Amino acid sequence: MASIWEYANPKKFTRTVDVLLPPVAVLAVLALVTGLVWGFFFTPDDYKQGSTVKIIYLHVPSALLAINAWLMMLVASLIWLIRRHHVSALAARAAAPVGAVMTVIALVTGAIWGQPMWGTWWAWDPRLTSFLILFLFYLGYIALWSAIENDDTAADLTSVLCLVGSVFAILSRYAVNFWNQGLHQGASLSLDKEENVADVFYFPLLVCIGGFVLLFVALVLLRTRTEIRARRTRALLARERMT
Amino acid sequence: MIAILTRDIRLAVRAGGGFGLGLAFFLIVVVLVPFAVGPEVRLLSTIAPGILWIGALLACLLSLDRIFALDREDGSLDLLATSPVPLEGVVAMKALAHWITTGLPLVVAAPVLGVLMSLPVEGFRWLVISLAVGTPALSTIGAFGAALTVGIKRGGLLLSLLVLPLYVPTLIFGAEVARAGATGLDVETPLVLLGAVTCVTVALLPFASAAVLRMNLR
Amino acid sequence: MIPDLGKYAGAVLSSYAVSITLIVLLVAVSLWRSRRAAQALREVEERVKRNG
Numbered sequence: 001m002a003s004i005w006e007y008a009n010p011k012k013f014t015r016t017v018d019v020l021l022p023p024v025a026v027l028a029v030l031a032l033v034t035g036l037v038w039g040f041f042f043t044p045d046d047y048k049q050g051s052t053v054k055i056i057y058l059h060v061p062s063a064l065l066a067i068n069a070w071l072m073m074l075v076a077s078l079i080w081l082i083r084r085h086h087v088s089a090l091a092a093r094a095a096a097p098v099g100a101v102m103t104v105i106a107l108v109t110g111a112i113w114g115q116p117m118w119g120t121w122w123a124w125d126p127r128l129t130s131f132l133i134l135f136l137f138y139l140g141y142i143a144l145w146s147a148i149e150n151d152d153t154a155a156d157l158t159s160v161l162c163l164v165g166s167v168f169a170i171l172s173r174y175a176v177n178f179w180n181q182g183l184h185q186g187a188s189l190s191l192d193k194e195e196n197v198a199d200v201f202y203f204p205l206l207v208c209i210g211g212f213v214l215l216f217v218a219l220v221l222l223r224t225r226t227e228i229r230a231r232r233t234r235a236l237l238a239r240e241r242m243t
Numbered sequence: 244m245i246a247i248l249t250r251d252i253r254l255a256v257r258a259g260g261g262f263g264l265g266l267a268f269f270l271i272v273v274v275l276v277p278f279a280v281g282p283e284v285r286l287l288s289t290i291a292p293g294i295l296w297i298g299a300l301l302a303c304l305l306s307l308d309r310i311f312a313l314d315r316e317d318g319s320l321d322l323l324a325t326s327p328v329p330l331e332g333v334v335a336m337k338a339l340a341h342w343i344t345t346g347l348p349l350v351v352a353a354p355v356l357g358v359l360m361s362l363p364v365e366g367f368r369w370l371v372i373s374l375a376v377g378t379p380a381l382s383t384i385g386a387f388g389a390a391l392t393v394g395i396k397r398g399g400l401l402l403s404l405l406v407l408p409l410y411v412p413t414l415i416f417g418a419e420v421a422r423a424g425a426t427g428l429d430v431e432t433p434l435v436l437l438g439a440v441t442c443v444t445v446a447l448l449p450f451a452s453a454a455v456l457r458m459n460l461r
Numbered sequence: 462m463i464p465d466l467g468k469y470a471g472a473v474l475s476s477y478a479v480s481i482t483l484i485v486l487l488v489a490v491s492l493w494r495s496r497r498a499a500q501a502l503r504e505v506e507e508r509v510k511r512n513g
Binding site for chain 3: 115227
């Protein structure tokens with residue numbers, strides 16, 4: 001097995017994606033369908049929350065991914081800034097809309113869940129508010145990508161924005177914590193058994209998280225390949241115009 | 244570096260936009276609020292710190308795109324980038340000039356507007372202090388946003404979209420200081436945190452802004 | 462077949478509907494863009510090859 005940096009070559013990356021994408025996509029669909037069907041049809045209602053507990057199979061995985069997608073973009077941006085691998089910058093670009101959609105899903109399902117449980121669609125709770133702010137960061141990042149014509153400049157600028165944005169996102173998280181105490185319960189998945197969700201809900205939830213992660217990987221691979229091809233098309237067109 | 248500072252301030256004053264425009268905008272925002280929420284004194288005095296902070300934030304935003312755009316158009320930004328002065332210093336000075344022409348007048352004018360918003364008397368001191376500590380961070384963050392969007396035509400709206408989320412921590416702590424001050428609560432914790440946010444942004448963000456400018460000028 | 466969702470049926474069903482719609486839309490847009498990019502690249506590459 002050669003070094004991971006070989007995949008920084010766009011051609012090699014595209015070939016790898018061609019091989020990897022179908023199995024990953026199939027696995028993602030399988031895991032998602034299994035997890036959601038299992039969760040929706042074959043788990044009991046919670047004694048306190050009734051059937052709304054079924055929303056957990058969408059809410060928790062999407063929220064997890066919303067944060068981890070940004071983390072992945074941060075790592076990809078760092079790789080681009082330090083080693084200047086084009087695939088890395090394009091992968092960050094490809095992940096942003098996926099992360100934004102995940103944030104929306106987490107917010108919407110949270111609101112729908114909050115309505116019967118807390119009696120309100122929206123509360124200015126730290127977790128909810130940080131997610132809203134995260135969504136704004138995604139919007140800014142995507143807007144900046146699409147506003148700049150030169151590909152390399154756009155990659156540079158968005159990478160720096162991602163770095164600075166991460167610092168400010170963490171700052172905001174703590175600021176918001178300080179500003180208001182929350183309604184939201186603690187982590188649903190932690191090593192501490194006591195505060196974990198019950199086993200009946202735990203296993204289908206794990207399958208769903210696996211499905212969401214695979215879906216994310218598949219989408220990022222697909223979208224990165226799209227970006228690589230689009231960039232190559234632009235380059236060829238530019239060369240054609242020159243001659 | 245001093246030369247850059249004085250030049251920027253002089254330009255802002257001559258253009259007539261510097262001191263006047265941001266301040267007038269601040270005034271108008273604050274005057275419009277009672278029309279929207281009603282003239283009830285109790286309500287106004289509760290929301291006064293928040294409204295004044297929001298007004299200051301928007302007034303700051305208004306003049307951000309001019310930090311680098313004009314210099315970029317007439318080419319003096321390229322000259323600055325190739326001059327012996329480090330670009331980080333140039334960015335810091337430009338942010339400082341922005342603060343002197345926009346932030347400082349806001350700080351000075353805030354008590355007057357506090358009267359309009361029927362802010363309790365004890366709150367004035369803390370409102371001014373919170374603005375004085377917080378607005379440098381607003382200018383520095385704004386300079387970063389302006390550096391990001393300097394190459395984009397009509398980047399004003401994008402600039403707001405990029406900069407406003409970055410303003411969240413400053414706004415939270417700043418408004419908290421002003422609010423706690425107005426209601427006689429303990430202001431020390433939020434004030435220290437606000438100061439910390441300002442120190443970190445003023446110390447570190449010029450490096451990011453300068454890096455971004457170099458990328459844009461390449 | 463459909464489990465009894467009780468009084469929260471609206472909440473549960475709508476959250477599933479919204480999420481699944483969003484995911485399907487995202488996947489569809491990604492696939493569509495991928496296909497279009499691949500086609501554009503193929504066209505340009507062929508033209509470049511033909512023209513030497």
